[in-house]
Amino acid sequence: MRLFFDARYIRTDFHDGISRYSAELAAAVHAAAPARAVEPTFLIHDPAQRALLPDGAQTLLMHGPTSWREPFAARHLNRFAPDVVFSPMQTLGSAGRRFRLILTLHDTIYYRHRTPPRDLPAPVRVGWRLFHLSYVPQRLTLDAADVVATVSETSRRQFAAVRLTKRPVVVIPNAPQRxxxxxxxxxxxxxxxxxxxxxxxxxxxxxxxxxxxxxxxxxxxxxxxxxxxxxxxxxxxxxxxxxxxxxxxxxxxxxxxxxxxxxxxxxxxxxxxxxxxxxxxxxxxxxxxxxxxxxxxxxxxxxxxxxxxxxxxxxxxxxxxxxxxxxxxxxxxxxxxxxxxxxxARFTWQRSAGILLDTAAGLAARGPRRRGRRR
Missing domain, CATH: 3.40.50.2000 (Glycogen Phosphorylase B;)
Incomplete structure (x- = not known):
């Protein structure tokens, strides 16, 4: 199985929550992949991100996640024929994809507190606020995936309470750094x-x-x-x-x-x-x-x-x-x-990587996604 892991959110200065989640989960997936007959490729947008991935990790350089190209990301990735693509965020462009897709929404806190991260460009911050004024844009985004991942059972229950997605939701837990x-x-x-x-x-x-x-x-x-x-x-x-x-x-x-x-x-x-x-x-x-x-x-x-x-x-x-x-x-x-x-002790990156790989294997077994069909 060819698994593409979106590692573009790994910061090269200091980790924030999404960056640490991405880096730790990527390392655990890379370690577990050989025994699972999985070939992982890590998507990056900055060559410096390679140093924050495991030695020997295969990478693919592409545009940044806030680029104007992001809505067309799936069409770019189609060229490399991945079986499954996993992103630790939910914004990866999915239009025209021919692969299985797992998108992640960590929580719903930005619907209750709409101040966006300060390090985002001003136009992105404006779009962020507009996006979170209603659940509708999020529903459309998440329903474009095959599976939605989140980091806690609490978040999964919150998604269900507001009917945030029709897709299956899997918990790939966060875990503490050592x-x-x-x-x-x-x-x-x-x-x-x-x-x-x-x-x-x-x-x-x-x-x-x-x-x-x-x-x-x-x-x-x-x-x-x-x-x-x-x-x-x-x-x-x-x-x-x-x-x-x-x-x-x-x-x-x-x-x-x-x-x-x-x-x-x-x-x-x-x-x-x-x-x-x-x-x-x-x-x-x-x-x-x-x-x-x-x-x-x-x-x-x-x-x-x-x-x-x-x-x-x-x-x-x-x-x-x-x-x-x-x-x-x-x-x-x-x-x-x-x-x-x-x-x-129940929360480890090894366990989280296993959940992700099990989910990806289940999707890959369904075969490639046919254009215009969501099954």
């Missing part, structure tokens, strides 16, 4: 003995992330420090500093993955009082590292963390402070860490 490998002593460098000293937040500062509750909670947690790791605008930083009062809050302005791992490993708890989430990858990463979490009581966080977190009302700073303090108790902390480690 932060322990970035610590000098590996997993042995994770310090969870004694009271919680540091509260770590990794994520954006968009309004729905509700970082304000975490900042206000620090007034109730003397002797501890809230570390806001991500890049932040001067205006947003000033807003949060005004709320901090006597609480201890450190703005890091962006960190490396190694610094992120070190922060979590230092008597820390991962915290999020977000009002909405598409997935919650930092939560998964903390659990995989053996670090407890205090997070919003919402469906997706329960799916990601199971019993490996303490769940709170995201608007109640007292509840957040009490949850952090509860983790000072040795038995409570050890139980939460053990539950989280066991739960997150």
């Amino acid at each position: 932060l322990a490998e970035l610590l000098p002593g590996g997993q042995g460098d994770v310090r969870t003995d004694g009271p919680v000293r540091n509260i770590v937040y990794m994520g954006s500062f968009m309004p729905y992330k509700n970082v304000e509750t975490l900042v206000r909670a620090m007034r109730l947690l003397p002797g501890r420090t809230l570390h806001l790791l991500s890049r932040i605008s001067p205006a947003r930083r000033a807003e949060l500093e005004a709320l901090a009062g006597e609480g201890s809050v450190v703005f890091h302005g962006g960190v490396t993955d190694a610094a992120y791992a070190a922060a979590l490993a230092d008597h820390a708890v991962l915290a999020s009082t977000s009002l909405d989430e598409g997935y919650g990858l930092p939560l998964a990463e903390a659990l995989a590292l053996g670090v407890p979490a205090v997070v919003t009581d919402m469906e997706i966080f329960h799916e990601v963390a199971g019993d490996g977190a303490i769940y709170v009302d995201p608007r109640d700073e007292r509840a957040v402070a009490d949850a952090v303090s509860a983790l000072d108790d040795v038995e409570t902390r050890d139980a939460v860490i053990a539950a989280g480690t066991a739960h997150i």
Whole structure:
């Protein structure tokens, strides 16, 4: 089976969520392919992306995903006769395709919060907002595939609730990166003995992330420090500093993955009082590292963390402070860490690659797609 994997979303500067998902899944697919009699080809738009793919990976250079050529991508790919094409996004042009197609929609959060990623060109950001004003464009896009992939059972249920697609939906789960490998002593460098000293937040500062509750909670947690790791605008930083009062809050302005791992490993708890989430990858990463979490009581966080977190009302700073303090108790902390480690172990890139390859094999067995037919 010839599987084309759309790796054009892998960033060459630093990973965002889609980039890391693409790179990790691509590596796992490449490793599993020989035993499955699969010949993978990775679509790229920048030669520098080859360095972020496994050694020996076969690549095909084509236009970028925001190019005007994207609506005609299928006609270009037809020339190379793939059996199945998988994209970690849903925007790959499908008109005139003669191959089986798996498109991915990670979540529906942009229907609830329509601010597009800031690194997109201005015309694309405008189109993004217009696209998400109604479910109709998304339905047309997804129904042009043979199968729709998503990253969580929560997303699959949300798709069904709004009848987002007529196509079968398969969950190809996200999985955490291996932060322990970035610590000098590996997993042995994770310090969870004694009271919680540091509260770590990794994520954006968009309004729905509700970082304000975490900042206000620090007034109730003397002797501890809230570390806001991500890049932040001067205006947003000033807003949060005004709320901090006597609480201890450190703005890091962006960190490396190694610094992120070190922060979590230092008597820390991962915290999020977000009002909405598409997935919650930092939560998964903390659990995989053996670090407890205090997070919003919402469906997706329960799916990601199971019993490996303490769940709170995201608007109640007292509840957040009490949850952090509860983790000072040795038995409570050890139980939460053990539950989280066991739960997150179910999510691996090897398992996700297997699901993708099983899905692709099922589609390939149906034969090439005939023009004008969707069967």
